[in-house]
Amino acid sequence: MLKLYTRLLQTKAQAKIKCMPVRNVQVSVIGAAGELGSNVSLLLKQNHKIKRLQLYDDDEKVIGAAIELNHLPGGAIVSGFAGDDLNEAIRSSQLILMVHRIPRKPGKKREAMIAANAPSLHKLCRAMADENPDAFLAIASNPINSMVPFASSILYKYGIYNPFKVFGITQIDINRTRACTAKALKVSSNNLFVPVIGGHSDETIIPLFSYMTPVEYTVDPCQADSLTHLVRKIGTEIVFRKQGTEAAVAAVAWSINEFCDSLIDAINGNEVDATCYIANPYFGTRFFAGHSTIGPYGVIRPFRKIPLNDYETFLVNRSVPIINSDVSLGEDHVKILIPKL
Incomplete structure (x- = not known):
């Protein structure tokens, strides 16, 4: 009996080793x-x-x-x-x-x-x-x-x-939206997902509550507006609460780690879905954040236009000029930093 039990443990250990990436x-x-x-x-x-x-x-x-x-x-x-x-x-x-x-x-x-x-x-x-x-x-x-x-x-x-x-x-925007929405709905954030598109600033983060899952969870237009403002301003609030000494660290580190784990899966040959701000021409600007498919050679399918409700459409239309301005600021700084390159 002891030999049988020992052999069983060895078999389980070998199976576990085989399953380890x-x-x-x-x-x-x-x-x-x-x-x-x-x-x-x-x-x-x-x-x-x-x-x-x-x-x-x-x-x-x-x-x-x-x-x-x-x-x-x-x-x-x-x-x-x-x-x-x-x-x-x-x-x-x-x-x-x-x-x-x-x-x-x-x-x-x-x-x-x-x-x-x-x-x-x-x-x-x-x-x-x-x-x-x-x-x-x-x-x-x-x-x-x-x-x-x-x-x-x-x-x-x-x-x-x-x-x-x-x-x-931009994974932190996903996590903050999940946490804030779950708190408002009094449900577990583990069982909730809200896509976030646009950019990564107070004026360009756009949660898509019309695509929230599970589908039985819903927020009314007033809640959607309040939660959008909350998610956009929460990073600034953290800076003030820390008395201007540091921005968010723990939650951002956690979110970066999550995103890196997805990229590592892609590098290892898998197709993964992840939210990120990448080169994307489908919204009237050259860069845009959204749910994209990534593989071992990089982005396979960037986020593309999907049907949005009136409020979300309004937010996208208002964000695109701001993102375009931000893109120009970044590109123009190349000329300032290294004018002869």
């Missing part, structure tokens, strides 16, 4: 020494699909962060890089994640945020041109509406731009 993806996190970067790195360390985790920052304390993460049992092998080692940090990575950001301050204008965060993103794009032009690039640096077009323009000028492999991470 192979660790075969290398991910680079740029800006890993910051509060957001360190939280994202901790979450990615636990991802069983990642073989190597490369952490980079201008601040040399990232080396200590990498050593600390390697003291955790299991998970990816973590390496730390600083200063002039950016090329080495992104070498051979299939996914490069840009999380470096200057903390958001109350009342800070888009132009100031672009000027603060663009140099680091430019440095990364230049390193990608030299070292790793084929990687997926996922950007979490604000303002995303402008930084994704900025990076795209830089990569184009360096001759390596692939519009199917550059992503703005």
Whole structure:
């Protein structure tokens, strides 16, 4: 009986090993020494699909962060890089994640945020041109509406731009909408999903409550308007509650990790659906966020127009000029930062 029980345990263990996905993806996190970067790195360390985790920052304390993460049992092998080692940090990575950001301050204008965060993103794009032009690039640096077009323009000028492999991470908008809507309806957010389209700013986030699932959950027009304003302003409220010292960190890190997990599945050969801000010409602007299908070579099907109710149509029509303006701000900054490129 004991032998039979032992054999049964061995069989279950072997079956579990066979079901475990192979660790075969290398991910680079740029800006890993910051509060957001360190939280994202901790979450990615636990991802069983990642073989190597490369952490980079201008601040040399990232080396200590990498050593600390390697003291955790299991998970990816973590390496730390600083200063002039950016090329080495992104070498051979299939996914490069840009999380470096200057903390958001109350009342800070888009132009100031672009000027603060663009140099680091430019440095990364230049390193990608030299070292790793084929990687997926996922950007979490604000303002995303402008930084994704900025990076795209830089990569184009360096001759390596692939519009199917550059992503703005807007997963936090999905999670905030789910949480706020679930609270309003007094249901579990685990059992609720609301698509979010548009951009990633107070004026361009558009929850589509008409497509909320399960279909038995509904909100009236007044609730839809109130929840839309809540989701759009909640990031600003967090900045004020933190007394202007830092924007949202924990929830954003969690959301970035979720999105990266989807990209890793795509890199591994699967078709996945994920919400992101990408090159998208179907809404009257060259970049737009929505539910898109991604595969091993990048975006397969970007989000396209679907029937919307009057309120959602109004929000889209009002957001498109703002997104176009944000795109222009990002692209124009290329000329300011590197006029001779």
